[in-house]
Amino acid sequence: DPLGIAVIGTGRMGSDHVRRIDRVVSGARVAAVIDVDGERAERVAGTVDGCAAYTDPAAAMADDAVDAVLIASPGPAHEAALLQAFKHDLPVLCEKPLTPDAASALRVLEAEARLGHRRVQVGFMRRYDAEYQRLKSLLDAGEFGRTLMLHCTHRNASTPPGYATPMMINDSVVHEIDVTRWLLDQEITAVTVLRPAPSSAAPEGLSDPQLVLFETSGGAVVDVEIFVNCGFGYQVRCEAVGERGTARIGDAHGMYVNAAGRWGGEIPQDFTERFRDAYDREVQAWVDATRRGEVTGPSAWDGYAAAAVCEAGVRAQATGERTPVTLAARPALYGA
Ligand code: NAD
Ligand code: ISE
Numbered sequence: 001d002p003l004g005i006a007v008i009g010t011g012r013m014g015s016d017h018v019r020r021i022d023r024v025v026s027g028a029r030v031a032a033v034i035d036v037d038g039e040r041a042e043r044v045a046g047t048v049d050g051c052a053a054y055t056d057p058a059a060a061m062a063d064d065a066v067d068a069v070l071i072a073s074p075g076p077a078h079e080a081a082l083l084q085a086f087k088h089d090l091p092v093l094c095e096k097p098l099t100p101d102a103a104s105a106l107r108v109l110e111a112e113a114r115l116g117h118r119r120v121q122v123g124f125m126r127r128y129d130a131e132y133q134r135l136k137s138l139l140d141a142g143e144f145g146r147t148l149m150l151h152c153t154h155r156n157a158s159t160p161p162g163y164a165t166p167m168m169i170n171d172s173v174v175h176e177i178d179v180t181r182w183l184l185d186q187e188i189t190a191v192t193v194l195r196p197a198p199s200s201a202a203p204e205g206l207s208d209p210q211l212v213l214f215e216t217s218g219g220a221v222v223d224v225e226i227f228v229n230c231g232f233g234y235q236v237r238c239e240a241v242g243e244r245g246t247a248r249i250g251d252a253h254g255m256y257v258n259a260a261g262r263w264g265g266e267i268p269q270d271f272t273e274r275f276r277d278a279y280d281r282e283v284q285a286w287v288d289a290t291r292r293g294e295v296t297g298p299s300a301w302d303g304y305a306a307a308a309v310c311e312a313g314v315r316a317q318a319t320g321e322r323t324p325v326t327l328a329a330r331p332a333l334y335g336a
Contacts, residue, residue: 003287004031006066008057008081009073010044011035013095016272017070017283022048024280028287031065035073057081061088068092068290070283075100075170082108086115091295093286095123096174097310098303105307106328109300113331118295121286122303124178126236128285129278131249135240136183144242147184149221152176153250155235156228157269165207168226169193169313173212176224177309178302179238186216188309190324193317202229212313233267234274301334 007018010033021030032052035041045053054060061069061084069085071078071094079099085092098120099105112119126132139147154172163171180188194211202208209227216222237250253265268274282297289296309325316323330336 003028003290004065004067005029005070005287006032006034006054006057006060006063006068007070007072008034008060009071009077009095010037010040011072012272014070014072015044016279017072018044018048020280020283021070021287025284025287027291028068031067032060032063034060058084061085061090066090068287071095079104079108082120083111086111086119089115089119091286091290092120093123093283094120094303096178096303097170097307098122098300099307100170102304102308102311105300105304109304109328109331112300113333116333118299118333120300120303121289121295121297122299122306123282124175124182124298124302124306125275125278125282126175126179127182127298128281129275131252132179132183132238132278135238135247135249138247139183139240139242144240144245144247146218147220147240147242149223149241150180150183151239151241152179152222152224153235153237154224154226155230155233156271157231157233159203159206159208159228163203163206163228165205165317166314168208168210168228169212169317170310172228173224173226173313174306174310175236176212176222176226176238177214177306177313178298180214180216180222181302181305182298183238183240184216184218184220186218186220187305187327188214188222188325189217190215190322191309191313191316192322193313193320195317195320199227199229201231207317210317212316214309234270235267236274299334301330304328 030048034054038055041053045051068091192213212224214222239248312323312325
């Protein structure tokens with residue numbers, strides 16, 4: 001039987017995941033959708049055969065048709081949904097962030113550790129992007145020696161209303177935090193944030209762009225340009241500098257055009273386009289692992305560590321000071 005998935009939150013990401021599970025992913029179906037906005041839940045449920053609509057995640061998780069949960073509600077709602085899923089021992093794919101702060105992420109981590117087995121995959125989808133995977137394989141092969149630095153660019157065309165300065169770390173740079181930890185297989189030990197005079201294109205009060213620096217447990221340094229109102233498109237790049245070579249991803253263009261005395265190509269406009277294949281592969285990998293009775297991919301530990309780095313990052317943003325990251329001890333469940 002296909003895996004019956006309950007999707008919590010039917011906004012931008014949730015409704016896209018519903019479409020993905022319904023039309024792209026194999027071995028699964030959307031059994032239920034949940035949204036505090038009941039009308040929205042009904043509307044999205046109406047796009048899928050045999051899909052129930054709920055306003056309460058607990059009621060959906062008690063539904064016999066539900067075998068697994070995909071959380072795509074806003075970050076502050078994640079902890080309650082995760083703890084509820086643990087009560088039913090249901091596998092979970094939780095959109096980033098695991099939770100919005102380190103203390104709540106630690107509570108989730110400890111609750112999962114008490115179950116005695118992993119249940120959570122965190123939605124750090126870049127780990128499923130073909131370009132990032134090539135870079136990871138190259139670095140792991142060791143041909144370039146030790147990785148000394150990463151230079152990252154993370155640009156969004158524009159920000160939605162309500163997008164505030166701390167979100168540049170918590171919502172956006174959180175992806176570079178995960179990618180750094182994953183590519184280097186190291187923890188981030190300190191964060192510094194530099195803020196140039198804001199772009200006149202930034203909404204009032206948003207300090208955009210910023211330069212974020214990470215130091216890592218293996219002595220690498222990582223710089224991230226975060227620029228969320230660049231205007232021209234969605235661009236995510238990463239260059240790794242090793243002892244004997246460098247490699248860069250994120251410049252791929254699907255089509256290269258020559259016309260009217262110019263060369264060029266198109267730039268994607270948002271993450272749903274740039275990372276479409278990565279989201280597809282992320283959800284398929286989660287479904288496949290779940291059906292094998294396994295949990296793979298970014299763990300609750302990765303979600304907790306990212307939250308701890310974000311907390312230091314937001315403090316560094318406010319103070320302008322180099323801010324060390326403190327991490328709790330890593331439970332045995334998440335390896336050495
Ligand atoms: P959104 O605001 O478009 O949608 C959120 C939906 O959740 C809304 O329909 C809202 O009514 C509903 N909701 C709010 N509280 C709820 C609750 N307690 N229970 C059930 N439903 C609730 O937000 P979004 O942009 O789709 O973001 C959702 C999640 O996805 C966030 O965690 C966000 O960080 C993450 N996200 C990830 C990526 C990525 O690239 N991986 C990109 C964007 C957003
Ligand atoms: C958004 O929440 C995401 O997760 C996107 O991947 C990121 O590029 C964007 O900046 C965030 O706002």
